[in-house]
Amino acid sequence: MQPELKPAGDSALLISFGEVIDDYVNDRVHAIASAVEKASPDWLIEVVPAYSSLLVVYDPLKAGYGEVEEAIKGFLDAKIEAFESRLVEVPVVYGGEYGPDIEFVARRNGLTIDDVIEIHSRQVYRVYFLGFLPGFAYLGGMDERIATPRLERPRLRVPAGSVGIAGKQTGIYPLESPGGWRLIGRTPLRLFDPAREPPTLLQPGDRVRFIPIEESEFRELYEREWGVEGD
Numbered sequence: 001m002q003p004e005l006k007p008a009g010d011s012a013l014l015i016s017f018g019e020v021i022d023d024y025v026n027d028r029v030h031a032i033a034s035a036v037e038k039a040s041p042d043w044l045i046e047v048v049p050a051y052s053s054l055l056v057v058y059d060p061l062k063a064g065y066g067e068v069e070e071a072i073k074g075f076l077d078a079k080i081e082a083f084e085s086r087l088v089e090v091p092v093v094y095g096g097e098y099g100p101d102i103e104f105v106a107r108r109n110g111l112t113i114d115d116v117i118e119i120h121s122r123q124v125y126r127v128y129f130l131g132f133l134p135g136f137a138y139l140g141g142m143d144e145r146i147a148t149p150r151l152e153r154p155r156l157r158v159p160a161g162s163v164g165i166a167g168k169q170t171g172i173y174p175l176e177s178p179g180g181w182r183l184i185g186r187t188p189l190r191l192f193d194p195a196r197e198p199p200t201l202l203q204p205g206d207r208v209r210f211i212p213i214e215e216s217e218f219r220e221l222y223e224r225e226w227g228v229e230g231d
Contacts (some may be wrong), residue, residue, distance in 0.1 A: 001025075003053075003076065005069055011040055011045075011060045013068050015076075017052040019139045021168070025052045026128050027080045030204055035078035038054035041071060049129045051138065059121035085126075087207045090172070092121070092163050093218040094185035103180035105165060106147045112190070116184065119143045125170065127206040135192030139208055142170045147198035160224075161187045163210070174200070185210075188222035 001019060008014040015032060017025045026154075033054050034046045043063035048055040058068050094117045095102045106116045125139035147168045156162075156180060162173045164181025173179060174191030187210075191201045202208065215222075222228075 003028075005072060007065055008055060011058055011071060013056045013058070013065065015054040015072065016054065020052045021128065022052065023126060025138075026126075026204075028078075029054050029129075031078040034133075035075045036072070039075070041070060048131070050129050050131065051140070056108070081218075085205050086203075087124070087205050088186055088202060089209050089210065089211050090163075090187050090189060091211050091213045091217065091221060092185040092187050093212045093215050093230050096215070098186035098215075098218070099163070099184040101148075101164075102184040104146075105146055105182055105184055108148055109146055111145070116146050119146050119214050120165075120170070120184065121210045123209075125208045125210075127202050127204050127208060130200060130202070130205050133173065133175050133192070135202065137171060137174075137191070137202040137206075137208070139170045139172075144168055147216055148182050151182065152177045154178050158183065159186060161189065161191065163187060165213040172202075186218070188218050188225055190225045 003015045003017045006014050013225050029049045029052065033049045036056060043058045045057040045059055056072060095113055102113055102116055106113045123141055123143055125141045127137045129138055129141045130136060131138065144167065148165050150166045158173050158177055158179035160173060160176045162182050162183050163185040164171055166181040172187060172191055185209065187199060193199055
């Protein structure tokens with residue numbers, strides 16, 4: 001499957017494999033990104049991988065679109081490197097004040113809250129890419145039985161560690177921010193810490209399993225992770 005190359009504004013090129021969430025396609029996206037970064041042409045500013053696409057941002061004062069496109073074609077068959085993926089267990093307290101949308105997710109899908117928790121925590125998810133916020137991991141592999149659209153009007157404040165659902169994907173807010181995902185729980189883990197190396201807990205290719213915990217466990221772990229009592 002060959003991707004489509006097309007301009008994205010006046011200083012970027014988009015490599016697109018279509019609208020899919022697929023392990024092999026995502027492996028190709030990251031292989032191309034790695035190859036371009038290692039080559040480090042003087043016109044390269046950054047590469048931004050997503051589920052099935054890669055944005056290559058370049059300096060238009062150093063190269064035109066045609067030159068960049070020709071160079072990128074040489075990376076499209078970059079070898080996918082084998083690696084040992086990590087399994088990261090993420091403790092989550094579901095529902096209540098920590099997951100205010102879990103009742104809506106259950107009701108919309110004809111399920112009970114316990115069903116939603118069981119379905120969500122049973123899967124092993126893949127980190128497809130990081131984006132939106134530092135350390136925000138987009139996780140694929142969610143069971144479609146709990147798929148739920150985003151909020152019509154995003155919240156102004158979503159606490160750090162909130163676990164949400166948006167369509168057929170799930171993710172974790174690493175920092176407090178506005179957001180429109182349906183919140184079903186919260187983890188006490190610190191997903192992003194600029195003083196840590198690497199600063200993001202999760203990396204592309206990691207596997208994630210959510211572990212249900214009680215509120216008391218959340219507060220204990222939160223204090224250990226953040227150095228303050230859980231809010």
